[in-house]
Amino acid sequence: MDKINVLIIATIITLFISLLLIFFLLTVKTKDKTSNILFAVFLFINAIDLTDPLFGLMFDGPSNLGMFKTTIAFFQIPIFYLYVLSVSYSDFKLKPKYLIHAIPFLIVNVVLVPRFYAVDAASKMDFIINRRNMIELQFTHILIHIQIIVYFTTIFMLLKKAKKLYLENNAGTHINSYNWLFQFTTVLAILYLIVIVKNIFKFSEYPYISEGIKVGIMVLQLFIICWYLFKALNNPDLFRNIDSKLKLVKDIVSEEKTNTPTVVSDKEYNEELLKLQRYMNEKKPFLNPSLTIQDVSNEIQIPVRDLSLLINHKLEQHFYDFINAYRIEDAKSILKDITKSKVTILEILYEVGFNSKSSFNTAFKKHTGFTPTDFRKSL
Template identity: 30%
Template sequence: MDIILIIGSILSFILAIFLLFKKKNNSSSDKVLAFWLFIFTLDFLRSYMLFFKGYMFLLGFGYTLPLLYAPLLYFYIALIIDNRNGFKIRFLWHLIPFVLANIYMYFYIYLKPAEWRITFFEDTSFSSRPILFNFILFIVVLVYPAYIMLIFRLLINHVQKIKKIYSCRDQIDLYWVNYLLVSVSVLWIVSLYSKFVSGYFNSLHYSNATMTIYFFELLIIMIIGYFGFKQGMVLIGLPGTEKDVSGISKYKTSGLNSNDAKSFLPLLLKYMETNKPYLNSQLSISDLAKQLKIPSNHLSQIINEQIGKNFFEFINSYRVEEVKLQISGNKEKRFTLLAIAFDSGFNSKSSFNSIFKKQTGLTPKEYMKGQAA
């Protein structure tokens, strides 16, 4: 099992170095991720020296690390989504539990000799330990599910925002973060299970059962390292990102009244039919607004109020109709469905299939078969 700790420490260190010095245009999110990986490096090394080299003075130093790992992961995802102002001071509030826990641990655990710590971690029971120590244990157990929910909420808000601005989500919807959240959830479940099985919560001894946790940590490092190196910023200085306010007051300060929006609608629809801007797979609301020579927030208001759709739905409805038109003219099947999709403005098979089925109730293949019958 020591090989997992060795590989984990080497891999996390190399990935951190690459993020800091090899990735072009590294950002605040890259620096946070690199720091996160460095902490993993130190923890893997600490565990290796503790478990396999017998350096018992290291016992207890990794106890509160989940209180640091979870907020750092949250900072990283938040900075990917919006890095316009860099690292935000308010993020530091998330580190208060980690700081307070370590202040307590410093006086109660870290200053004690190794022999005392061995006795404490191996021979004490849950009922005999201080209430504050058990409270920290409780917080450590709950921190991952709490931050998973926070990150999930960030992703939901992110998807809703990009639908108002972009016509294609494939490069910016952070789908890979779902894999990461699943991995972290599995890590939490495995960690909880292994600690119950090993009797960790009653007697805080370290056993081989807890080594399973490091395997999943290594998996998380591989996922976040690979995608983190590829990932860029996705919401830097986005135009037309007015605050979401429900109700009529949403566009109260836009400068465009409903009558003007209604009068502009025919011009928008005519432009869409004549110029087919939706064929550009990377079309954004600012691109279309420039072509129409109106502010992007005015265009957003027209689409939302007069058509009842967001920008993503509006543009892709034209793309679906374009696909249907090309399918009807492709009786001899000279072009594949994917070629037709790309010609119609889609830029990936997955988004094409999901959007087409959502709008028509049929998969593209089912629709094509129906047209051929």
Template identity: 30%
Template sequence: MKVLRISKEIEVLMGSIGAFQSLFMSTYLFFHRKRNIQNILLSLFFLLITLRIVKSLLWVYLDLVPDWFLNLGFAAHTASGPILLLYFLHYIHPRPWNPIHFLHFVPALLLLLFLFNINESNFWYRGGYSALLYQQLIYTLIAIGLFVHVLFKKNTSGMDVKDRWWLFLLLAGAGSIQIAYFSNYILGLTPYLAGPVIYAVFIYVIALFGLLNKKVLFKEAFSSRYNNIKIGDAEFNTSKIQIAALMQNEKPYLDPAFSLDKLSRSVTLPSYLASHIINKGFNTNFSDFINSYRIEEAKLKLMSPQYDRIKISEIAYECGFNSLSSFNKAFKKHVGRTPSEFKKSI
């Protein structure tokens, strides 16, 4: 009995800590001055998870919890999967909000509509809860697929190592609670509160990583400055291929003075249009776009035996950087390690 009591105390403590930290992140993101569509989505996700965890704790440890509050927790659970997937989509490819996205939340809205009419006996234990769990599993698997695509896709220069770690931590935290609930009810493999307990660990790691790397929390959202640019898909794709071919064949990025104006003249495009194609077509800004090519060039030289006795600073200058400090900073941003660490690992 003593072990069981300690176990319950740990469940309540861990679940409460996770809910509190999740609520803190939700509030912090929503009221931050740099709030954008991505932050709003993530803020709502943390709020929905908070409601789901509180519902679970109350249902287990209180005898009388109103049906409407249980339904509110289930509605929050239903909306959590779609909102996380939409956050991933907006984080990886910043874009304006599309009203069609609201269709993802129709099931949650229907639950809110019948908040005071349904209960465990007439809905949840008659297939409603199973449907919710399968729905969340599908959204989780789609998010995993999207993350794997980003992880292994080459030339996603708008995404650096910290971005990938950030998405991984979010996916691991959210996936743990979704899969744990599924495993409990559908498979009968885990305790009911396993999800909130595991999530409590992840949410602190997520919060620490995000607060220490605020760039991932407040990633630049979609900019409306390109809204008025009119360019057909065929012309856009042709110009994108032309820019990529220029970079690969002529390697203009090796010139430290290479600029957007020089690139624009090389591909005979106006500067604003070249910038638009880089931002939208390569999902990055001009500086990161150029540096991604310079870093790949530097990696080849660092791995080549011909450069074993060449100083890293000389390699930096050969690859188009005008200072060693800017090279080190860009290299760590794109690779996750310093040039010296990378060379030692070869």
């Protein structure tokens, strides 16, 4: 089977799976449709970009539609960036200001008007044949490479901040979703890095290497989409947990150093700490798997800002770890209780406020050095 046939088969299979996933994202029942719609748009734009082999079979020679289809790729990473924003922040809404992300797409199409869009078919063919010497295409490739680097750098910084905000303000187990999204973004970044390498060879003396890499990219995209489909089917409700207006503790501390600081006496600090510890031991709010720092603040009447500084700064613990420490202590008590020796690890993790076996095992080992099963056996 020759290379062209492999490319066409990979294209058809990938398009089919992409359309299946798009259908799933648009029809699955969830209260937050925006994230699903954005990812569906990302997949649709990616699917359009994948149609090059099929497009070549349907049309003879270059066309305005074909070139326009190629430039739509400038929307891929911006849409993925908006998708990451939407799943990271609970108050995300599509706003007119996001149209700014369309600027590279508009610039490229304007640049292509004089010597491609506005000329006859023969001139278009000459433009494509001499593409390695056409400054417009060189500009287009440089711009999209810059776009890829800038956006992925921004996305990784966004995920790092969102995860830290989550740890400082939430004690749910959705942290696994952030880890998964980071992994998925990393895989996509590697894929686009391969695309950059392919494009470099495309304008070199070895264009055939570019074509070989293109086949590999098609196959890799197929596996990535299948992987995401598997994840999406197992996690139909995408998380949205953080208010974008929240500030990191380090920023709050920095503000207090800049502004006139509020003097908090050791006595007041100790009173707040005792109040917090008494509430945790008596009311056991950590049994709520979706507990937030706002919930605790409302119950003990300590402002969120002060409570956040108390836990995340003074105690030098993320709220997430602070709450999990209580959950693990409760789990240890159950594991030590001889009368509850028949209670399974799964039942225990749900009882103490976890709703994920992986997060329970990770937290338990972090606080005790043992897995729950090993801890029970050591007694």
